[in-house]
Amino acid sequence: MDIAVIGAGSWGTTLANLLAKKKHKVTLWIYERDLAARIVTSRENDLYLPGFPLSPQLRFTADLEEAVRGRQLILLVPPSQVMRQVVSGISGWIGEETLLVSASKGIENDSLQTMAEVIGECLGSKNRKRLTFLSGPSFAREVAAEMPTAVVAASSDGQAAATTQEVFSTPYFRVYTNDDVMGVELGGALKNVIALAAGVSDGLGFGYNTRAALITRGLAEMNRMGLALGANPATFAGLAGMGDLVLTCTGDLSRNRTVGMELGRGRTLAEILAGMKMVAEGVKTTLSAYQLACRLGVDMPITEQMYRILYENKDPRQAVTDLMLRGLKAEAA
Numbered sequence: 001m002d003i004a005v006i007g008a009g010s011w012g013t014t015l016a017n018l019l020a021k022k023k024h025k026v027t028l029w030i031y032e033r034d035l036a037a038r039i040v041t042s043r044e045n046d047l048y049l050p051g052f053p054l055s056p057q058l059r060f061t062a063d064l065e066e067a068v069r070g071r072q073l074i075l076l077v078p079p080s081q082v083m084r085q086v087v088s089g090i091s092g093w094i095g096e097e098t099l100l101v102s103a104s105k106g107i108e109n110d111s112l113q114t115m116a117e118v119i120g121e122c123l124g125s126k127n128r129k130r131l132t133f134l135s136g137p138s139f140a141r142e143v144a145a146e147m148p149t150a151v152v153a154a155s156s157d158g159q160a161a162a163t164t165q166e167v168f169s170t171p172y173f174r175v176y177t178n179d180d181v182m183g184v185e186l187g188g189a190l191k192n193v194i195a196l197a198a199g200v201s202d203g204l205g206f207g208y209n210t211r212a213a214l215i216t217r218g219l220a221e222m223n224r225m226g227l228a229l230g231a232n233p234a235t236f237a238g239l240a241g242m243g244d245l246v247l248t249c250t251g252d253l254s255r256n257r258t259v260g261m262e263l264g265r266g267r268t269l270a271e272i273l274a275g276m277k278m279v280a281e282g283v284k285t286t287l288s289a290y291q292l293a294c295r296l297g298v299d300m301p302i303t304e305q306m307y308r309i310l311y312e313n314k315d316p317r318q319a320v321t322d323l324m325l326r327g328l329k330a331e332a333a
């Protein structure tokens, strides 16, 4: 297949390389022009995926039109807050039959829209049916090292999901299909908020009990948001829900959990972000998720405390105390 990958962060580069190793014809679009110039000769993404030689099959460009025009499949992997800008910029060059796959995980600020809603709005009626969302527990560096990984491709169009499954699957990357786009998208976006909280807990010096409580009660509030937005509750028990939540709340490779840990240790958000090149999607998604929960009247206490820590400078230890001292209730409530 003739494929464009839009976004050469760690995930975009890893997926582009996976596809190129499968002998697809892949062009990777790179936002940073200096990186685009270097990578042609070094064949390594020294900014976002150092240490992994890239397939000789992989081609690079910093020109969006060149990347996109005439491709059969376009994989979108920018940070979610720039997805609208990116898709608006390329929509005129996307063919009618082109399959679009998004692998970004987040909820847009201000509009409070999921990536499906943002991309759908940018495309109008064009390609809407041919949209798939790839999500699940998948640290880029582990996939780049060909460690066995399982993810999910969600689409309202069964054929689009099946084609995505076929195109991306390898012996080390197993892709399941799912028709619940909202559930898969919410799982991938909201787990980052809970991972920040799990990091805060670790940074404060709390233990496994606290982390397990955050994961389990975090999943409960993700489920409540899912129900309010029409997702299938079963999705949250799957790879894009529980799977990604456990990975991100426990894995040392998680950027979101790392940001949370630093907050728990007493650093400010501004200090932490100033030292980071990579994106921790949960920071901005916390704001969107909190506002969405308020708008929909969904009880999301961990998300609310994470919002207060990030956006109101609340003391993390006080946030944990406030969570623990909420009114007592039944587990299923």
Ligand SMILES: NC(=O)c1ccc[n+]([C@@H]2O[C@H](COP(=O)([O-])OP(=O)(O)OC[C@H]3O[C@@H](n4cnc5c(N)ncnc54)[C@H](O)[C@@H]3O)[C@@H](O)[C@H]2O)c1
Residues within 6 Å of the ligand: 007, 008, 009, 010, 011, 012, 013, 030, 031, 032, 048, 077, 078, 079, 080, 082, 086, 103, 104, 105, 106, 138, 139, 140, 141, 277, 278, 279, 280, 281
């Ligand atoms: N890294 C992973 O392990 C992983 C796994 C699954 C999903 N994701 C998701 O993939 C998406 C991309 O994350 P990543 O980890 O590949 O990125 P990254 O943190 O490794 O790199 C940041 C990316 O943002 C791009 N960028 C910055 N400003 C931009 C702009 N104004 N316009 C366009 N691009 C811009 C950079 O070029 C770079 O590609 C996120 O939604 C993330 O949650 C990441």
Ligand SMILES: O=P(O)(O)OC[C@H](O)CO
Residues within 6 Å of the ligand: 105, 136, 137, 138, 139, 140, 192, 195, 244, 247, 248, 253, 254, 255, 256, 257, 279, 280, 281
């Ligand atoms: O490093 P994080 O926290 O952005 O997590 C990366 C992926 O979403 C894990 O599936």
